[in-house]
Amino acid sequence: MDRMPAWADVVLIPLISLLLAAILSALVILAIGENPVEAFALMWNGTVMKSSGWGYMLYYATNFIFTGLAVSVAFHARLFNIGGEGQATLGGLGVALACLYIPWPHWSLAIIGSCIGAAAFGAAWAFLPAILQAKRGSHIVITTIMFNFIAAALLNYLLVGVMKPVGSMDTATAKFPEPTHLPTFRDMFSTAETIMFRGAPANVTFFVALLACLAVWLLLWRTRLGYEIRAQGFSESGARYAGISPTWIIVVTMLISGGLAGMMAVNTTQGEAERLILNMTEGAGFIGIAVALMGRNHPFGVLLAALLFGFLYQGGAVLALWTSIPRELIVVIQALVILFTGALDNMVRIPLERVFMAMRKREA
């Protein structure tokens, strides 16, 4: 018998955790001498009430959907992929190579090519940690952390030397050619009279992210491979007994996870910067962890959590602009969300289970 109805596990626990994180964040804002209610009103007005705010929010959310899905897929096989940052960095390299060296006639073809490039490079960067975990038992968390740093050094090397155009001072590749530029929300939704999403970086990649959510849902709950991934996560010995090869599942899951993390780069590199720059991931690989935990590893939950973090990110930028609250407030909120929805999950869960048990006893 379950101790708690399913809805409480899916909805109530994340909400309580979020509330705890929000209360603590409000206390932090109070402690640095600002008004949390005013701060929230500023964040709300700067994001949800303006179309350009939405444009930024959805742009950030696109990144977080990809990295959140990446972490979620790995979590289903009980693998903790903390290497989204490195995989996204390599994904950026894939996008840059696809955009710079293939003469695309039109963006609709270019985005397919860059998605394949990003996913392939991201997956390749996840391959070695995966095979080391599967074959040699090296802990995947440690290897993926190491690969984050190796990726950063590699990209630094490429952008300072090989891929930098001659005579350029920036540590970046050349600008991608015109036909690869993706249409932004402004291009898509503005009419002759009203300009929507002015100056905002949200672009067509957002819809690719939505498709990715759907694809991950189909993969996990409607295919044989997804069933095997979840079986492995549920019980490795059980899965092995059922004839599922752990090596194969670990490698395939990590390739999918790395590919998803890599595809984040399509949004930032091709969609926004239109060239490959240093540190284009801006920590989104790590935010994926918070998003996956918050979204309970379900693609729909990931979508909602990514929107929430997109709101926080844009709201944080607004706060930094108008108040003395630095952007790092968002890092604190992110830490609190990870803490409460991930590490301190039992702190919320155990008392809640007691409440439900007590209620059930009274009914009986």
Add this chain to the structure above:
Amino acid sequence: MDFATLLQIADSTIRLGTPLLLACLAGLFSERAGIFDIGLEGKMLIAAFFSAAVAFVTGSVWVGLLAGILSSVLLSALHGLASITFRGNQLISGVAINFLAAGMTVLIAQDWFRQGGRTPSLSGGARFEPITLPFATELIDVPVFGPIYHDVISGHTILVYLAFLAVPATWWVLYRTRFGLRLRAVGENPAAVDTAGVSVVGMRYAAVGICGLLCGIAGAYLATALQAGFVKDMSAGRGYIALAALIFSKWRPWYALFATMLFGFLQALALRPDLIERATSIRVQVQLLDALPYILTVIILAGFVGKAIPPRAGGEPYVKER
């Protein structure tokens, strides 16, 4: 490479290796007791900030050191609460702690000092000053030994000597005391320790507490000895390099000394790429030197050069059998 530059490199190896050594020993205590800790980075960072901030306000580096240790131990307690008491995921808790430190330090620094997330520069009594060991100046004319003693061994801050003393101390505590035996046993087979009537929870909290203490010293060293003041993200991945060194050293104190000094040496070389070029006439990329600790760790982890076997109960919350 002449003798003088060699001494210079050795000197900066010790300087840069010291925070790695302290953090690595910190991780060693925690992981030997079965608590994975990827929050070394965050604990160092918060200790760096509070030691610098308090040292600046009070003018005393020792009060600063205490404040740094206190802040780091508090984060350790949080990690203990999440991973020991509430049996949460230790890795996720570590990630949260790293972010919490990265955000809070800048937030508080901006609120207190309004200098864009840094503390004012420290000087005088608010910093650890280098110590000249006895006879260092008198012996400088003795060939070979004199300059080594004067330039490499002497002239560091007290925290450096403390870090080097911590290596035999850690060895002694772990392998020659009852506490150490129990601590190692808790990381290998907590059920057996429990059967013997020793509190698993208590042992693990003690280990996490020592980890916080050592990380606190490491962070204070960064901000009040290696540099003069706190700047945003000043731990710069050292917590992760220490974690790499911990695996490289296979969770053993003396190996930890060699691993951290090797990684410190690589960092020292990365600061002077011209030296390698002159010595070997091969142009070595700085980025390669930056990545080398991580690459070496992956090779070790892959088990191609010896096998790194972590404590058996590492990462597993202990549930008493009913």
